Amino acid sequence: MKTLVALILACWLAAPALAGKVPPAGEGGRVYTFGIVPHYEARRLSAIWRPILDALQQETGLRFSARIGNSIATFEQEVIGGQFDFAYMGPYHQVMSEKSAGYLPLVRDIGANIYGVLVVRKDDPIGDVKELAGKVVALPAPNAVAASMMIRADLENKFGIRIVPRYVHTHESVYLNVVLGQAAAGGTQQKTLAEMPPAIREQLRVLYKTAEVTAHPVSAHPRVPPAVRQQVQDAFLRLGETPQGKALLATIPYKQVGVASRADYEPIRRMGLHRFTE
Numbered sequence: 247m248k249t250l251v252a253l254i255l256a257c258w259l260a261a262p263a264l265a266g267k268v269p270p271a272g273e274g275g276r277v278y279t280f281g282i283v284p285h286y287e288a289r290r291l292s293a294i295w296r297p298i299l300d301a302l303q304q305e306t307g308l309r310f311s312a313r314i315g316n317s318i319a320t321f322e323q324e325v326i327g328g329q330f331d332f333a334y335m336g337p338y339h340q341v342m343s344e345k346s347a348g349y350l351p352l353v354r355d356i357g358a359n360i361y362g363v364l365v366v367r368k369d370d371p372i373g374d375v376k377e378l379a380g381k382v383v384a385l386p387a388p389n390a391v392a393a394s395m396m397i398r399a400d401l402e403n404k405f406g407i408r409i410v411p412r413y414v415h416t417h418e419s420v421y422l423n424v425v426l427g428q429a430a431a432g433g434t435q436q437k438t439l440a441e442m443p444p445a446i447r448e449q450l451r452v453l454y455k456t457a458e459v460t461a462h463p464v465s466a467h468p469r470v471p472p473a474v475r476q477q478v479q480d481a482f483l484r485l486g487e488t489p490q491g492k493a494l495l496a497t498i499p500y501k502q503v504g505v506a507s508r509a510d511y512e513p514i515r516r517m518g519l520h521r522f523t524e
Contacts, residue, residue, distance in 0.1 A: 277309040278470070281330030283321050283339065283462070285386070285417045285438055288314045294497045295334075298485075301494060305481035308474065317415040318387035325349070332478065334464050334498070338391035338519070340511050343465070351463035352479040354510065357502030359458035362392035363439060365424055365450045366431045375454050379407035384420045384429035387413055388522075391514060393420070395522045396456040397433040418442070425449050437499055459514055462498075463506045479505065 282295055291314050299310040313330060315321040325333050328347030335343065337360070343349040364383070366372050378401070385394040394411075401407050409431075414423055420432035421439075425446055431453060439447060464482065466475045485491030486503035495503055 281333035351506035356504030
């Protein structure tokens with residue numbers, strides 16, 4: 247089975263990305279950087295986001311260059327440092343980057359919140375979260391709010407146990423660590439589980455779910471002119487009104503795109519998760 251999983255994953259990751267070229271900026275024009283939190287490996291994210299950025303370019307006449315990091319931790323440092331003009335980021339990244347760089351949320355998925363899940367192998371006899379005490383649990387990154395921070399907080403505060411965290415950089419790697427027996431369980435968020443290939447997803451079961459939080463925003467750095475921020479926000483909203491646009495946004499995945507605000511992420515600020523940051 248491990249050989250089958252490895253073969254399927256290799257074929258899946260080797261699939262050609264739909265990465266179009268960024269059209270050259272006009273005379274005196276500007277290409278805006280668009281950071282993307284790397285839930286998946288770069289080729290797959292390029293296949294998801296390049297068509298979306300192409301659609302935004304058509305809607306706005308602006309130019310966007312996708313910036314995809316090698317790991318969530320690397321992306322986190324870049325977004326906290328204000329290196330992107332626009333960014334699709336995690337909810338806690340919004341909280342952190344708002345404080346450090348002033349990022350302003352523009353749009354988010356208003357059709358579905360996110361929550362963390364603990365997954366184990368389907369054939370693993372574990373039936374109680376407390377059985378994970380002292381065991382290795384794969385997590386994508388220390389500051390992934392639903393996939394790591396809320397799970398670690400619940401394990402300690404609700405179940406009174408400590409685990410051995412293993413940070414494996416992406417959500418894909420979390421699932422593979424569990425399937426291949428390199429971790430007793432994995433922490434991730436529910437939207438990514440549905441996106442995994444059946445050969446991997448069908449070997450997993452959900453042991454625990456966290457509470458829900460507001461989904462990932464697309465945010466803008468305050469250096470981006472207000473008129474440009476408005477153009478991008480309006481373009482996302484227009485995409486959400488057409489079948490073709492909805493299909494593109496569903497790959498993020500956004501179930502229903504809507505306007506985002508700083509107030510949407512206030513509940514996360516109040517969770518007191520700072521003890522679980524690294």
